[in-house]
Amino acid sequence: MIVQSTEVANTFAEAFKMWAARVIITAHTPQWAMTAAQSVTGFATSVIGCKCEAGIERDLSRNETPDLRPGVSVLLFAGSSKAVGNRLVERIGQCVMTCPTTACFNGLEQAATTVSVGGKIRYFGDGYQASKQLDGRRLWRIPVMEGEFLIDDRFGVQPAVGGGNLLFLGKDVASTLEAAEAAAAAMRAVPGVILPFPGGLVRSGSKPGSKYKALPASTNDAYCPTLRASASETELEKEVGSVLEVVVDGLDEEAVAEAMRKGIHAAAGTDGLIEITAGNYGGNLGQYHIDLHGLLQSSRY
Amino acid sequence: MKLTLHKVPEVPLEAEVISPVALAGKSALEINKLTLFYGNRTVELGEFFSVEGEANGILELEGDLSRIKLIGSDMSDGQLIIDGDVGTHLGACMSGGEIVVNGNAGDWVGREMSGGRITIKGSAGHMVGSAVRGSAVGIQGGEIIIHGNCRNEAGSGMRRGLIVIGGDSGDFAGVNMLAGTIIVLGHLGIRTGAGMRRGSIVSMNDAEMLPTFSYACTYHPGFLRFYFNHLRQLGLPISDEQIDGEYQRWCGDAIELNKGEILIYQP
Numbered sequence: 001m002i003v004q005s006t007e008v009a010n011t012f013a014e015a016f017k018m019w020a021a022r023v024i025i026t027a028h029t030p031q032w033a034m035t036a037a038q039s040v041t042g043f044a045t046s047v048i049g050c051k052c053e054a055g056i057e058r059d060l061s062r063n064e065t066p067d068l069r070p071g072v073s074v075l076l077f078a079g080s081s082k083a084v085g086n087r088l089v090e091r092i093g094q095c096v097m098t099c100p101t102t103a104c105f106n107g108l109e110q111a112a113t114t115v116s117v118g119g120k121i122r123y124f125g126d127g128y129q130a131s132k133q134l135d136g137r138r139l140w141r142i143p144v145m146e147g148e149f150l151i152d153d154r155f156g157v158q159p160a161v162g163g164g165n166l167l168f169l170g171k172d173v174a175s176t177l178e179a180a181e182a183a184a185a186a187m188r189a190v191p192g193v194i195l196p197f198p199g200g201l202v203r204s205g206s207k208p209g210s211k212y213k214a215l216p217a218s219t220n221d222a223y224c225p226t227l228r229a230s231a232s233e234t235e236l237e238k239e240v241g242s243v244l245e246v247v248v249d250g251l252d253e254e255a256v257a258e259a260m261r262k263g264i265h266a267a268a269g270t271d272g273l274i275e276i277t278a279g280n281y282g283g284n285l286g287q288y289h290i291d292l293h294g295l296l297q298s299s300r301y
Numbered sequence: 302m303k304l305t306l307h308k309v310p311e312v313p314l315e316a317e318v319i320s321p322v323a324l325a326g327k328s329a330l331e332i333n334k335l336t337l338f339y340g341n342r343t344v345e346l347g348e349f350f351s352v353e354g355e356a357n358g359i360l361e362l363e364g365d366l367s368r369i370k371l372i373g374s375d376m377s378d379g380q381l382i383i384d385g386d387v388g389t390h391l392g393a394c395m396s397g398g399e400i401v402v403n404g405n406a407g408d409w410v411g412r413e414m415s416g417g418r419i420t421i422k423g424s425a426g427h428m429v430g431s432a433v434r435g436s437a438v439g440i441q442g443g444e445i446i447i448h449g450n451c452r453n454e455a456g457s458g459m460r461r462g463l464i465v466i467g468g469d470s471g472d473f474a475g476v477n478m479l480a481g482t483i484i485v486l487g488h489l490g491i492r493t494g495a496g497m498r499r500g501s502i503v504s505m506n507d508a509e510m511l512p513t514f515s516y517a518c519t520y521h522p523g524f525l526r527f528y529f530n531h532l533r534q535l536g537l538p539i540s541d542e543q544i545d546g547e548y549q550r551w552c553g554d555a556i557e558l559n560k561g562e563i564l565i566y567q568p
Contacts, residue, residue, distance in 0.1 A: 067526035069542055103523050131522050132482065133461060134531055141524050150523040
């Protein structure tokens with residue numbers, strides 16, 4: 001299929017069941033809220049090496065936050081509800097509580113499943129912590145040197161989708177980067193998704209397994225232009241000089257698919273972009289198969 | 302369903318049967334025959350009230366009910382709307398639902414309640430959200446919102462929940478308080494927080510502190526923003542300055558745990 005002069009491959013992205021939480025971080029200024037958000041989502045590109053995937057969903061105005069301060073919405077994904085809870089405790093404890101003027105709220109109030117976060121971080125208060133309950137919500141006030149850190153007792157977690165992806169095959173680095181950047185910008189604007197990799201882009205896409213037994217993943221040699229002549233198989237035509245991937249995690253399949261659809265349209269037609277395709281494992285690993293042609297044709301998304 | 306008072310009682314009438322839950326599923330005839338204590342004898346409800354409509358979870362009361370006690374007692378669901386003044390023990394031991402009084406209320410509003418919300422558009426008497434005499438624990442949950450003033454001992458023995466006084470409170474607000482939050486938008490009386498163990502009492506005006514309370518600091522308590530946002534949604538006049546402002550923190554009562562706090566707004 002051709003979209004704005006760019007070939008879109010007849011394939012699918014293979015995505016996985018995950019669990020997700022939404023964290024609302026507020027602070028005295030938008031800058032401090034963003035500082036905390038960037039810190040709490042640091043080193044969270046892939047569950048393979050980071051135990052979770054996290055990213056910034058969007059900025060929030062004063063009127064959108066529980067405490068009427070500027071804020072940032074963050075999404076965090078992991079393989080189970082328990083793992084999400086553990087990562088939230090670690091990351092909020094180290095990266096949000098430590099950041100001046102912040103407070104931290106559950107952003108999935110309707111979720112049927114919850115995990116204890118503030119209820120664990122509260123012990124930092126060494127007995128001086130105090131709880132407040134209002135309208136069915138329990139908050140912890142933890143005394144800190146700067147004042148008080150306020151955090152929800154429990155955070156909602158919900159089933160989610162991780163590992164939606166698009167691969168951009170270009171003639172060189174510059175054109176591939178331009179296409180992938182345009183896609184990432186469009187995808188990031190979709191509510192309920194994050195792009196967990198640096199700037200939303202991945203240059204080192206991986207395949208499962210390795211010749212080295214200790215490694216769960218290794219370089220995706222079939223998409224490495226430098227290995228076209230030496231790897232056992234290649235997916236690249238000879239004019240492809242560079243490949244970049246955008247990985248997208250979302251609160252549901254529809255959000256991931258919508259982000260991918262917007263990403264394709266935003267990148268297609270970029271000078272030097274040869275093909276848009278997606279990564280999969282033959283359909284054997286992931287629970288979600290997001291068909292690229294289906295995305296562009298179906299009214300479902 | 303609507304109950305209208307057609308005969309003002311000369312002595313207090315005990316009407317704990319008047320609540321949306323207690324009247325649910327009953328016909329007007331059955332409701333007319335419900336018995337109430339009137340002084341030292343029993344009377345039928347119909348002797349004082351006329352009944353209209355069907356019981357559908359929303360109960361309206363009309364008339365000068367200032368001598369009617371215990372309305373909404375043990376209420377766990379539904380909505381009770383009272384047009385007029387109401388007597389003592391409104392919503393006693395209530396666990397859910399909502400009571401709105403478009404008038405004033407007597408003493409003991411929401412005493413020992415554990416859930417739901419009581420809103421008094423006028424003023425209330427003594428012992429709002431308190432424990433009964435001889436009991437150590439008052440309100441254990443829910444919200445009592447008084448738009449006007451209240452008299453003494455609001456939140457006596459309070460363990461959990463929220464009491465908001467839009468005007469002034471009397472003396473001994475939060476006496477023997479165990480936890481929870483009392484917010485007074487007007488002035489506090491004297492001896493606020495006497496014997497409190499934990500919990501928060503917030504005032505928008507300067508107050509005289511007991512000598513067993515100690516000044517800690519002047520700061521911005523973040524949790525108040527969360528409460529003020531809630532109060533604004535309930536129609537209470539909270540200014541941006543109060544939301545963004547700083548508050549003196551006084552800790553006490555030192556004769557108890559010393560883990561309670563009184564927060565005084567610093568304009």
